[in-house]
Amino acid sequence: MEKIKSKKNKSKEKAFQSETVKKSAPEQNEVPIKDRFYVLTDEMQPLTYMLASRNTRRFPLMHFDGKVNRALRYARNQKSPFEDEQDGNAILEPIMFEDGSLHVPANNPVLQQFLELHPLNGKAFKEVDNSLDAKVEMDTLNYEVDALIAARDLEIGMVESIARVYLGQNVETVSNAELKRDVLVFAKTQPKDFLNALDDPMLRLQNTAAKFFSESLVILKNNNKDICFNLKGNKNKILTVPYGEQPVYILASYLQSDEGIETLKMLEKKLKD
DSSP: OOOOOOHHHHHHHHHHHTSOBOSOOOOGGGSOOSOEEEEEOTTOOOSEEEEOOBOOSSSOOEEEOSSSEEEBBOBTTOSOSBGGGSOTTOOBOOEEEETTEEEEOTTOHHHHHHHHHOTTBTTTEEEEOHHHHHHHHHHHHHHHHHHHHHHHTOOHHHHHHHHHHTSOOOGGGSOHHHHHHHHHHHHHHSHHHHHHHHTOHHHHHHHHHHHHHHTTSEEEETTTTEEEEOBTTBOOEEEEOOTTOOHHHHHHHHHTSTTTHHHHHHHHHHHHO
């Protein structure tokens, strides 16, 4: 088949191959015996691409083994990818990527070792592990499913807390339907962040603080500057809201402090009564 290689790809290959790879040669018994698949990277996209398979002055293929640079050469009838370990009967053959991909069967471990050590590995081409990719994708989908189920079942108070804290929304100006939609979108697009948010103790405290306000156990006074108790026989001031801060957040911060823990317990008891 005709070899198609642009001048641009040739120059990139020469630049890539002049680099020395500083990784240890893989022991054959350390590499699982299996079929392996390789694809060209985004920078190398001809229909047919021939990978350099031997060390030459024009395209050096060297591997540093920790002591010296050793020349690489692929020969299908040899057991090593190192030229100094091959005999004089080496049968060389081209390494061809067809339609941007290369399949190397399990019965050709020397080519797999050669590709592992090749200076262009990770630059002009890379190995594709479909089983690993599938596991990563499955984990991502599971996170998304878990996040969406959790978001769907959230009570409105927690929805408001997430919208307020993580989405920066003014929950008083949007409908519950809009809040639930936005939280569902958050769960779908950032499932890990959403699930972590549910375990955020500060978020839960803000949700609890919001309930205290909604149930009128605490109220704002003095032009919304002061948070005060609104209990029978107790209208005392709890704390002042700093300028520009959200009362719910400030109350939640207070409730998690040593000073506010007793207030939290008392208000939670009132909430249950």
